[in-house]
Amino acid sequence: MSEPQLCDIRPCLEGVIPAVMATCAADGMPNAAYISQVYYVDERHVALSFQFFNKTRQNILANPYATVLLLHPQTAAYYRLHLHYLRTETEGPLFEGMKAQLAGIASHAGMQDVFRLLGSDVYEVERIEAVAGEPLPAPPARSGMLNAARRCSERLARCTSLDETLNAVLATLTDFLGVRHAMVLMLDSAAQRLYTVASCGYSTSGVGSEIGLGQGVIGTAARERTPVRIMHMTNAYLYSQAMRSSLEANVPGAEAATEIPYPGLKEPHSQLAVPVMSAGRLLGVLFVESPRDMEFSFEDEDMLVAMAGHLGAAIDLMQAGTEAPEPSPAAAPRPSTSGAPLAVKRFAANDSIFIDDHYLIKGVAGAILWKLLKEHAQGRSDFSNRELRLDASIGLPDVGDNLEARLVLLRRRLDEHGPHLRIEKTGRGRFRLAVQRPVNLTDMA
Amino acid sequence: MSALSQIPPDLIEMMERGVSVHVASHDARQRPSVMRAVGSSVDAAQGCVTVYVSRLQASQLVLDVSSTGHVAAVFSEPFSHRAVQLKATSATLRNAEASDVPVLACYRESMEREVQKVGHPAGVASAMLAHRLEDLVVISFEPELAFEQTPGPKAGSALKEGGR
Numbered sequence: 001m002s003e004p005q006l007c008d009i010r011p012c013l014e015g016v017i018p019a020v021m022a023t024c025a026a027d028g029m030p031n032a033a034y035i036s037q038v039y040y041v042d043e044r045h046v047a048l049s050f051q052f053f054n055k056t057r058q059n060i061l062a063n064p065y066a067t068v069l070l071l072h073p074q075t076a077a078y079y080r081l082h083l084h085y086l087r088t089e090t091e092g093p094l095f096e097g098m099k100a101q102l103a104g105i106a107s108h109a110g111m112q113d114v115f116r117l118l119g120s121d122v123y124e125v126e127r128i129e130a131v132a133g134e135p136l137p138a139p140p141a142r143s144g145m146l147n148a149a150r151r152c153s154e155r156l157a158r159c160t161s162l163d164e165t166l167n168a169v170l171a172t173l174t175d176f177l178g179v180r181h182a183m184v185l186m187l188d189s190a191a192q193r194l195y196t197v198a199s200c201g202y203s204t205s206g207v208g209s210e211i212g213l214g215q216g217v218i219g220t221a222a223r224e225r226t227p228v229r230i231m232h233m234t235n236a237y238l239y240s241q242a243m244r245s246s247l248e249a250n251v252p253g254a255e256a257a258t259e260i261p262y263p264g265l266k267e268p269h270s271q272l273a274v275p276v277m278s279a280g281r282l283l284g285v286l287f288v289e290s291p292r293d294m295e296f297s298f299e300d301e302d303m304l305v306a307m308a309g310h311l312g313a314a315i316d317l318m319q320a321g322t323e324a325p326e327p328s329p330a331a332a333p334r335p336s337t338s339g340a341p342l343a344v345k346r347f348a349a350n351d352s353i354f355i356d357d358h359y360l361i362k363g364v365a366g367a368i369l370w371k372l373l374k375e376h377a378q379g380r381s382d383f384s385n386r387e388l389r390l391d392a393s394i395g396l397p398d399v400g401d402n403l404e405a406r407l408v409l410l411r412r413r414l415d416e417h418g419p420h421l422r423i424e425k426t427g428r429g430r431f432r433l434a435v436q437r438p439v440n441l442t443d444m445a
Numbered sequence: 446m447s448a449l450s451q452i453p454p455d456l457i458e459m460m461e462r463g464v465s466v467h468v469a470s471h472d473a474r475q476r477p478s479v480m481r482a483v484g485s486s487v488d489a490a491q492g493c494v495t496v497y498v499s500r501l502q503a504s505q506l507v508l509d510v511s512s513t514g515h516v517a518a519v520f521s522e523p524f525s526h527r528a529v530q531l532k533a534t535s536a537t538l539r540n541a542e543a544s545d546v547p548v549l550a551c552y553r554e555s556m557e558r559e560v561q562k563v564g565h566p567a568g569v570a571s572a573m574l575a576h577r578l579e580d581l582v583v584i585s586f587e588p589e590l591a592f593e594q595t596p597g598p599k600a601g602s603a604l605k606e607g608g609r
Contacts, residue, residue, distance in 0.1 A: 020467040020479060020481070020519070021479075022469035022471075022478065022479035022517075023477055024471040024475045024476070024477045026475075028471065028475060028513070029515060029532060029534075030469040030470050030477055030478075030515055030517040030532075031469065031477075031517050031530070031532075032467050032468070032469040032479060032517045032518070032519045032530065033519065033530075033594070034519070034521065034526075034528070034594075034596075051596075052596075052600060052601070054600060054601040055592075055601050063475050065475070065476050065477065066477060067469075067476070067477045067478055067479050068479075069467065069479050069480065069481065071481075071573065075572070076569050076572035076573045077572075078480075078481070080479070080480075109526065111526070111596060114596050114597050115596070131480070131502045132499075132501040132502055133502060133572070133575055134575035135572055136569070136572045
């Protein structure tokens, strides 16, 4: 029997069935212990969860060789890993990825008060042994993933705007991966927060809702720039809870009115967040979730990472395209407005905008809308991304900030709010503010 | 004196009933070896424990036990995570024979119930424990040390006479 590779036994590395780890003390006494996680690091390394200062720990520090017995969760085939201990990581992407997975495992096993990740012990895999036996037939390999990657790539390659790109990603998840609940969040690098720009499968879109870096699965994936996947319901990573408590702790009462509710599932059993990166920079997070246990496997993670890579590149290309706008189109005649005036208030402290006393948006998107409305009152309707970028009053954090994403956010919030104010694309890097009713602007600064 | 006498009755009952058993040893270079047992029996009166492994699956373990006599065995109930580890330094080996069949059958029936309790079909236990009698090696030992192994603050502590 030829020796399997680590990629061949990834179903054994999902934490479904605990592994058994044998070590040997300096005095020659063997030790066997259950281990919750054997985590795939790369083709030559695994990380084991270090949860207790126990005999295994003492042994491995004295004699760095371990043998781990794995059981395939579907076929009940055994594999033995011959391992050499290298180091322990207590922070960073690997640690945080394992910590999240362990929270799900602990919760599922009723061990949430017992299992705690103290470190990620990284081992070199010296040899993988397929153990003789009479395993059950393997379930048919999951098909269609490569095809889904192709469809996603084709769809993204056809997109000409960030709006379309976001829709293409969500549609691919729905059409080819059976995902029912998904979000794309973008990074606000100045605030170190993520804001939702697109979602599907929720009762409200939640566009504009925010998550702090490090908060829950999404915030952890962003902060550590690593995929984070949980396969069981766990209180440790519930956003609604985390967000409420941080809201209560950090935000004065007046600010609560400017909170857009996080749209996510109340009791997610499976969650997967992957960072969206481009040219080494974090742009945002692609997130999927499900009310069912064990919904997302390592294959879904592989697929989402591939999609996120393409999405990141597309976002950067869109951004570059809109910074060099097409020539200004002939200004369209301004349609006349009619009806009762819209009362638009701006609070300068956080650039929050209220329309007829309903909260709309704050921050950079709020500042953009305020500028557009003020200039509209002077008779202008047509604008370019470039002038927004150059306008210091808007306070774009830096050149890397994705202005196009702010406009998508603003446009979607306006669409959800009602038909009277709209942002319509008029060309690459150009758009028009369409106003159907008279507007009364009040600056509450 | 066998360390079995230090194990609380509820854990002895668990071990006698037949739960997951993993066996470890090591070679001359102190490299560990490990395999799941396909059967076990506990004779509390005699202070003796017997575990069965397949030579095809555990050739290194069998070699290691035969050359060092060292053995560690973890008994664990999958549903509750209750676990005990036994250690000995003078384990003995023999080939399995027809008289071992009832013990193996009994163990398998118990394990089928155990794996179903944690949500796996009975076929999983059959696959996990599949073997041919002629391939089995019987490892017997009188435990010298017994440790609490249930995950938690007491895990790893030596079990003392009189139990918990």
